[in-house]
Amino acid sequence: MALRTAQTVGAERAGAPDGLPWIEDAARIAPQDARELSKHFFDSLRVLEEGTPEYQYARNTLIEMNLSLVRFAAGRFRNRGSGDMEDIVQVGTIGLIKAIDRFDLSREVEFTSFAVPYIVGEIKRFFRDTTWSVHVPRRLQELRVDLAKAKETLAAGLDRDPTVKELAEHLGIGEEEVTEGLVAANGYTAGSLDIPADSTAPTGRATGARTYADVLGEPDPAMETVENLHTLAPLLGGLDARERRIIDMRFGQEMTQAQIGEELGISQMHVSRLLSRILRRLRDGMLTQD
CATH class of the missing domain: 1.10.10 (Arc Repressor Mutant, subunit A)
Structure with missing residues (x-):
């Protein structure tokens, strides 16, 4: 995945604003020094005009100086089993940028305390959206975990797989909700699209056999925009x-x-x-x- 973040200060920048140091490689600033310098850069960012070279310099330098926060947060997800670490860092950087754009010095909160939840939130959202084969509501994603634990616990005592009724009683929820969760769990992993569309067909693909891939429609990228606009309209x-x-x-x-x-x-x-x-x-x- 590609994410264009702040680059090392170069000839494109017209210069640092008055009162701010010129930093050639902000990414090399030690975290402790970055914490103090960030306060000065945020203070200048409040009075600089958005879109000016000076504003971009201050904002980009803040991003570079605080990338260590992203690497720290990303390290917590190193062994999640999916997602390349570079992708995780890139996603976390999105959270850092959001935190910088929304931070206000007047809150008297350390930027590190403010930024880490944004960074971790973006990374968690990345895992939630990419580890499932199909989009499933968060409620059902969480229910899948509860069902897996309940099935393991009950199976150990019953010496067999529990029924829907037993799962419902164990979790204190309705049988319909258990069924919905079990169906949704099928979206966690996907089968091959090269499997013959006829479920009675043999496992090996016969010559000329039609697969699921042959009849699969193409996604319309505009549909998500339509859904978002439909949701946003009454709010506006x-x-x-x-x-x-x-x-x-x-x-x-x-x-x-x-x-x-x-x-x-x-x-x-x-x-x-x-x-x-x-x-x-x-x-x-x-x-x-x-």
């Missing part, structure tokens, strides 16, 4: 006129926060806080409806 309708205007200027007209501030007669920092609040409401709303 719940915003007031000013909030909808800010969303339109930021994502419809692709205006910077500084430009939005000029349009509305408020500061860039005020725009940033408004956007964070609005996006948090929309995100929470979509997660609730998922």
